[in-house]
Amino acid sequence: MAESLNERSQNILEAIVEDYIASAEPVGSRAISRKHDFNLSPASVRNVMADLEDMGLLCSPHTSAGRIPTGKGFQYYIDSLLEVRNLNRDEKKNLRNSYRFKNMRMEDIMQEVGRVLSGLSQYTGLVMAPKFVSTVFRQIEFIRLSQGRLLAIYVSEAGLVQNKVIEVDSSLTSRDLEQISNYLNKELNGMSIQEIRAKLNEELHQERIEYDLLKKQALSLSCAALQDEVEDQVYVSGASLMLGQPEFSTPEKMKQLIQSLESKKLLIELLDRAQSAQGVQIFVGSESSDVDLQGCSLVTSNFSNKKGAIGTLGVIGPMRMNYSQVVPIVDFTAQLVSRVLDKGIK
Amino acid sequence: MAESLNERSQNILEAIVEDYIASAEPVGSRAISRKHDFNLSPASVRNVMADLEDMGLLCSPHTSAGRIPTGKGFQYYIDSLLEVRNLNRDEKKNLRNSYRFKNMRMEDIMQEVGRVLSGLSQYTGLVMAPKFVSTVFRQIEFIRLSQGRLLAIYVSEAGLVQNKVIEVDSSLTSRDLEQISNYLNKELNGMSIQEIRAKLNEELHQERIEYDLLKKQALSLSCAALQDEVEDQVYVSGASLMLGQPEFSTPEKMKQLIQSLESKKLLIELLDRAQSAQGVQIFVGSESSDVDLQGCSLVTSNFSNKKGAIGTLGVIGPMRMNYSQVVPIVDFTAQLVSRVLDKGIK
DNA sequence: ATTAGCACTCGCCTCTACTGAGTGCTAATA
């Protein structure tokens, strides 16, 4: 895949990508030859550029314009040329101070992270909360809402709260509910939702009704409360910042972009893909991919607490995004959030 | 304010507004004279139009274009000319069937309402959940997250759930917490948050420490859980639908619009204003107002359950919105949501 | 291998002319 380039070609590619990141305009041979001291004439640069174009790393919007990097070009840049510096102490401190975690609810944390990510990067911040199914059971409580209607409140180890209204036939007393939750809290403690579901299914199929009434009721309630799919939470911040970027200057592009950012489904799909890997991930423009956030790149990293609930955060920006700035921000923020979540359970 | 117009002027104004709603283009005298059979020549129509322009109900984008209604013109149209028909049975049924309330959590309901409102109107749906302070206490529960850290779960009569992480010095046992919540649930039952706050403040200032420890702890916990301001929840759906409207066809307008819709603060301000009144409210383009969602109108209605928690829902669209279609939808949806919330508590 | 030179391409801007929709005013009409 990554054909190796000689040093000169690499230098020129790097120069073009960086100029393009800075200017958003096609880069010409003259500019390269002048601004960077390669001691090469424009003509020589042109030759190299033609080669790079043949390899599919560059393209020109029309005959008489300069070159712009293709998705493949950006990919090469990211894989081989990009040097991500670490944040120094002051920068880390600043970043840490940007975050104001007031109320430690998961929702608030996610929202705040999105806000800061988009503010710092000047692109759009994306945060996906840990998936319900991946969380570890801590506690469940039931509150009677009305005859035959309960509110089930599930709290995960990481402090993620999910509540759900469930219908029940029998009219259980508060006392019953207390017993049931006590039972469940003991029984399910420390299990992941996935494990719990497996267990519940098993016990349900194991048709012997030897259980006492309490167990039976507990089983049915926990089923109702934990079995269903809960849709993933995605937080999008600063969508309008993207609209200032020249790549989205036309009405059509704007509309398409906003539509994409409005589609939680699409975003979840993207972030899911990111979640499989470790460390900072960079997804370059989706020309190739079926899912298109055309012309965009996505920089993500996972966060997690010790109990293993994994969420994903990141920044989505134009393919021409300032990676060397964004990557460390995303990276450090993910670490920060992980720590904050751990603090939540101590 | 509403200067009375003679019938002919009214007819012509109505025709212009409706043509403009349909076409989004300035309306000329010829078109009016031809399409509507007033038996008036374009010249006569022109005279009337000139009068309407003098009164500030119409304006022309430039000399040789037709007229478009001003905000004031729309306002007049809405106040005096608009006839809102009620939905017939089938339409109501259809509308009811559009809503899929699966899980009865407040969040889900709000989100679904936004989705459907925007889908049906083809404009942007706006929903503001009942305000925390306006809710009526039903139940509070505490869950230990870690040493010194509790999760307080508050459930209102309407089934609105708020959770909050609170810090406590003392290490309370589960037994203590149970007693505290029992005490509070008895003590605060049926009071509004506002009343509770007043009560708490009073008791706090009443410095006599005659209380027993339990009461004291309960007081401090409920303070922590209920005292702080909780930010209002606003749900925006279908922002991208607005981008298809001709009034937002330029990049600048689009950007401005999206920025406005992203600003929860602005939206809350708008919806708060709507919440004071009863029935369907129409706010026409904010030329006059300090807050600008320029060129937009807002159609809102409140929903509430019997316990008095009031939320607001509505549709925001171009000033040129199809009021006669949108108003009944908003109206009926508000009634529907009220009923659904009531069913939640039965 | 590199580079200077040159012809060529093409987007973009400006200028001009034209068109057509729509107006305001005036004078004629019922």
Add this chain to the structure above:
DNA sequence: TATTAGCACTCAGTAGAGGCGAGTGCTAAT
């Protein structure tokens, strides 16, 4: 007196022509 026909005028929008400038590819010279 209210209405209308007629007419001059205005102005956005479109299309075409021409010039500019940035940038290219190719070729021949270094």
